[in-house]
Amino acid sequence: MSKLFEPYDMNGTVLANRIVMAPMTRSRAVTGIPDEHTAIYYEQRATAGLIISEGVPVSEEGRGYLFTPGIYTDEQTEGWKRVTDAVHAQGGKIFSQLWHVGRLSHVSIQPDKMAPVSSVPHTAEKSLVYAWAEPGTAGPIQASQPRALRIEEIHRITGDFVRAAHRAMEAGFDGVELHGANGYLFEQFINGALNTRDDEYGGSIANRRRFLVDTLDAVTREIGNSHVGVRLSPFGRLYDMRPYAEEAQTWLSIAEELSVKNLAYVHLSDQLTIGAESIPEGFAAKFRQAYQGTLIAAGGFDSATAEAALERGDLDLIAFGRPFISNPDLVERMRQNWPIVEPSRDSFYGAKENISNGYTDYPPYQNDLAS
Template sequence: MSILFKSFDLAGITLANRVVMAPMTRARAIHDVPDEHTVLYYAQRASAGLIISEGIPISREGCGYLFNPGLYNDEQVHAWRRVTDAVHAKGGRIFAQLWHVGRMSHVSLQPDGGAPVSSVATVAANSKAYAWMEKGQPGPVQASPPRALSACEVQRVTADFVCAARRAMDAGFDGIELHGANGYLFEQFLNGALNTRTDAYGGPIANRQRFLLETLDALAAEIGNHRVGVRLSPFGRLFDMHPYAEESDTWLSLASALNERGLAYVHLSDQLTIGAQAIPQGFASQFRKTYRGTLIAAGGFTRDLAEAALENGDLDLVAFGRPFIANPDLVARMQNRWPISEADRTTFYGLNGHPGQGYTDYPAYHKSNAN
């Protein structure tokens, strides 16, 4: 059997295979609460060894996109329990990706119409949130100017993540993934070009990493380090992130710090497939030499590329994103080398048309239906 389809021990959790369903924002939750379509969507894809949920805002402040199901009230916890129960009933495993977008938000989404928060008060130029437009219609709008979090507020956000992690466990998730990638709040602190703070959370590499590491340590103390993963996007350029001095050193230093923490995994996101800069050639190998725990990567993998990465020891698990949209049975399709369907990009996000359109209406493969 191909290594991609062999089981894997993820910090005491047995995964049926090494295929991971990557987190994907779908913006389908009315009132920010999972519904029956959310339940069906994840249950249909439970043959993945591990599902990582769409980004789940930890607070109203952490929201940057409409219709994203959160984990900051009891109704959401009860609704997510229906999702996790459905995934588990089919033998799957699911982690909750906990998310705070930082400055990638809009005043129409914030409590009392306040400014979004970030490491510094610098707007994300030419970057769109998905919020309420002037006519009361949802749509892409320029992210609002943020305000800088105080040091005390940084610690409060860490506490918000801890509360959301406890809610995730109460909702039946097998663990959580801290979203530290793609230009959102933690990367707004990590990025040396943006973060010009002069306190304990800015300046040298160790200071810029402090918020992320303090939050990971607090999460580990609350639910156990073996139930905590983290997603990173080294050299990420999404949402007005820019290069800076010591960029490679920043990520390798972070790899070393993560290696000491015994987390469930580290998940690297290569942004090439979403229109941004790729991780520089050779850097992933450097990261792997420094971080020796379970490593996942996402970014344009096919079955053959995934198998090669696993066989070489470059990765332990491989994440697939967009292929899972139109192929709820992606694992079986790859295993049998059946055709992989293409998803309709116009239905990636939002509540246009029928709630299940482009979401839960993609069929499993049947030879009788093949062309």
């Protein structure tokens, strides 16, 4: 049997195969609460060994994009319960990606129109978020200038993640993934070019990784280490993340720290397919050596390259993003070598008049043939 379709024991969570549906923001929850369309969308894709949900804001402050379903109210938690019930009814597993965007937000969607928060008060240049471009009109707009978090506020945000993780488990998720990738809040502390703080959250590698590590520890104490994963984007350049000294050492230090925590997994995001640079040649092998647990990666795989990575032992699980948008039955399409449909970019994001359009209306292959 192909390794891609073998079951996998992910630190106690048994997956039907090694195919992961990567987290993808869709901005389809008009009220910020998962609804019946959300449940249908994930249920249709439940043959993935593991689904990692779209980014789920842990607080109103943590939002950077309109119409993203959060997990900081009772109504949102109940909405996600309908989603997890639908996925589990199909035999699937699903983790919630817990998200705080930091400076990647706009005052129009922040509480009381306050400035977004970050490690330091530096704007993410040439970085667009999805907010109120003008009153009543949603659209892309330059991220606002943030303010620097005070130490007690950093601790408060860690608490937001803990409460969100607790809610996620109440809602029936099999675990949570902390979003430490792609230029969002945790990476705004990790990145040595951006983070110029002179307290215990800036300067040294240990200090710059402290917020992420402390939050991971707090979340694992709340729900158990086997229910917690983390996403990272080593050498990420999205949203004005810039090169810095000791960059490789920073990520390898984080890998070593995570390796002793017996997490569910670490999930690497290679940004080549989303318009940024790829992880440097040879670095992934060094990360693999430093981190000994379950390793997932996303970044333009197809069934052949995924199988090769598994056979080499480079990775344990392979994440696919965009192919899952337009191929709800992606697992079976790859198993049978059926054609893979390209998604329409026009329907990637945003609440449409017909909300199912480009969201829940992509047919499985055999239905497609019948039509």
